[in-house]
Amino acid sequence: MTEAIKLFEVARITLRSRWRYLWDMVGSTLFLGVVLFVFVRLWTVTYAASGGTGAIAGFTLRQMIWYLVATETIIMSMIPIHRSIEREIKDGDVAIRLNKPLSFLGYHWSVFIGEGVLKALILVLVGGVVAFLMVGPIEFSVLSVLPLLLTFVLTATANFFFGALIGLLAFWTEDITGFYFIFDRLKWLLGGFLMPITLFPEWLQQVVVWLPFPLMIYRPAELAVSFEFSKWLELTWKQLLLVAALWLVAQMLYRSGVRRLDVNGG
Amino acid sequence: MRYILAALRTNLLSAFEYRTSFLTQVFGMMINDSLWVSFWVLYFERFPVLNGWTRDDLLVLWAIITFSFGIAFGLFAQALRLSELITQGQLDYYLALPKNVLLQILLGQVRPSNLGDLFFGPILLAIFVPMTWAKWGLFLLGGTLGAVVYLAFFVMAGSLAFFLGSSEGIASGIGNALIHFSTYPTRIFDGWTRVLLFTLIPAGFIAEIPVDLVRSFEFRDLALLIVAAIGFSGLAVAVFNRGLARYESGNLMSLRS
Numbered sequence: 001m002t003e004a005i006k007l008f009e010v011a012r013i014t015l016r017s018r019w020r021y022l023w024d025m026v027g028s029t030l031f032l033g034v035v036l037f038v039f040v041r042l043w044t045v046t047y048a049a050s051g052g053t054g055a056i057a058g059f060t061l062r063q064m065i066w067y068l069v070a071t072e073t074i075i076m077s078m079i080p081i082h083r084s085i086e087r088e089i090k091d092g093d094v095a096i097r098l099n100k101p102l103s104f105l106g107y108h109w110s111v112f113i114g115e116g117v118l119k120a121l122i123l124v125l126v127g128g129v130v131a132f133l134m135v136g137p138i139e140f141s142v143l144s145v146l147p148l149l150l151t152f153v154l155t156a157t158a159n160f161f162f163g164a165l166i167g168l169l170a171f172w173t174e175d176i177t178g179f180y181f182i183f184d185r186l187k188w189l190l191g192g193f194l195m196p197i198t199l200f201p202e203w204l205q206q207v208v209v210w211l212p213f214p215l216m217i218y219r220p221a222e223l224a225v226s227f228e229f230s231k232w233l234e235l236t237w238k239q240l241l242l243v244a245a246l247w248l249v250a251q252m253l254y255r256s257g258v259r260r261l262d263v264n265g266g
Numbered sequence: 267m268r269y270i271l272a273a274l275r276t277n278l279l280s281a282f283e284y285r286t287s288f289l290t291q292v293f294g295m296m297i298n299d300s301l302w303v304s305f306w307v308l309y310f311e312r313f314p315v316l317n318g319w320t321r322d323d324l325l326v327l328w329a330i331i332t333f334s335f336g337i338a339f340g341l342f343a344q345a346l347r348l349s350e351l352i353t354q355g356q357l358d359y360y361l362a363l364p365k366n367v368l369l370q371i372l373l374g375q376v377r378p379s380n381l382g383d384l385f386f387g388p389i390l391l392a393i394f395v396p397m398t399w400a401k402w403g404l405f406l407l408g409g410t411l412g413a414v415v416y417l418a419f420f421v422m423a424g425s426l427a428f429f430l431g432s433s434e435g436i437a438s439g440i441g442n443a444l445i446h447f448s449t450y451p452t453r454i455f456d457g458w459t460r461v462l463l464f465t466l467i468p469a470g471f472i473a474e475i476p477v478d479l480v481r482s483f484e485f486r487d488l489a490l491l492i493v494a495a496i497g498f499s500g501l502a503v504a505v506f507n508r509g510l511a512r513y514e515s516g517n518l519m520s521l522r523s
Contacts, residue, residue, distance in 0.1 A: 177291045180294065
């Protein structure tokens with residue numbers, strides 16, 4: 001319990017400290033406007049060429065744009081946690097955290113969530129305004145706000161552990177850039193970051209259904225544009241299982257890495 | 267020219283000293299590019315034609331923009347840091363050197379990850395797109411001229427720091443906008459957006475005209491691209507020099523190895 005309170009406090013302090021630079025954060029999210037503008041043009045042309053305004057793979061044009069607002073929010077709200085962890089391992093700063101009464105991964109998770117929640121709120125606001133102006137609103141129930149907030153935290157947590165796993169490889173390798181590009185971009189592509197996985201060829205849809213990536217991007221984003229309580233329940237228990245599995249692997253990797261840690265000087 | 271080649275050679279050798287890191291970054295970026303291209307392959311699997319463009323056209327587009335980006339920011343990587351160098355008063359070092367200031371800044375660093383882009387473009391074409399020797403020539407020429415436009419734009423964006431003070435956020439914001447626009451077929455845009463893409467955010471000269479040159483050569487396109495490359499680089503040099511005249515030393519007390 002005390003561990004949970006400490007983690008909550010770290011997240012709260014992170015959120016408060018980032019709040020001081022709110023306008024800087026708002027400015028840095030304006031790029032989302034450019035991204036969405038390009039997406040709106042791409043999908044408008046695509047839908048027009050496909051015969052008009054009907055649904056493609058279960059998404060109307062409007063839902064498609066709001067889906068992309070959701071995927072961009074998930075991805076752009078995340079700080080590059082793999083870099084922070086890699087830097088701490090390379091610089092030896094990881095040793096400073098060893099004697100602190102708070103777990104290494106727990107501390108980073110709290111910072112990740114604290115900043116992520118604030119960034120996500122700004123991104124939803126900026127992306128929402130752009131999408132509203134360009135394609136109009138979608139159906140949205142106020143009752144889905146709380147469940148979606150929980151889904152966001154679970155989604156961010158799964159993405160955190162995924163990034164942390166890549167960062168922890170720095171215990172064994174000189175440079176994690178290659179691993180990052182392979183795993184992170186695979187997550188983007190097969191997780192449905194740039195387009196819903198229902199647009200993939202049938203054979204690929206059969207493959208990705210067995211991968212963790214859709215639980216980290218596609219399913220939460222799809223839930224945000226067409227919320228149903230039964231879908232939320234199903235997604236939640238699957239995400240909980242995924243988070244538990246990733247946490248377990250990350251813990252093992254961390255403990256094994258710390259055992260081979262050599263830190264010189266101070 | 268001899269100076270440029272010698273500086274590039276030294277920078278490349280220096281970066282290659284950290285061999286594992288160098289190779290990891292190069293291959294990492296090539297994988298990154300491959301996965302972006304995979305997105306488009308999946309897209310064209312579902313929608314075979316996009317405003318007259320097919321999958322092969324998109325592959326040519328990605329080959330050209332990665333090649334251009336690789337030349338511009340793999341070999342002349344410091345263009346990406348221009349705003350930061352100006353704001354922090356770090357131009358002092360270059361002012362004391364005997365060659366052209368802007369040239370020396372641009373030649374200050376190579377970036378291995380972007381060299382991955384440089385290699386990716388030709389490899390993509392060689393494997394997936396049927397090419398003739400003439401098309402290879404046009405690819406190299408169009409890609410190089412596109413790189414000049416990329417560089418000129420980033421020099422202008424970075425030079426804003428001479429006039430606005432700390433403007434790294436703005437410089438990277440408009441730089442990212444150019445990169446983002448240039449990774450999509452510009453034919454999906456119309457009206458004023460197209461005007462914008464051939465003036466203020468010149469993605470059309472990077473992503474559209476070079477691709478048209480390779481698809482079906484027209485002398486008019488080539489002439490337009492050459493004029494744009496000369497025009498934008500002339501403008502960039504003028505803006506940089508005008509800004510440099512306003513530059514005040516940072517009195518930075520540090521040694522640069």
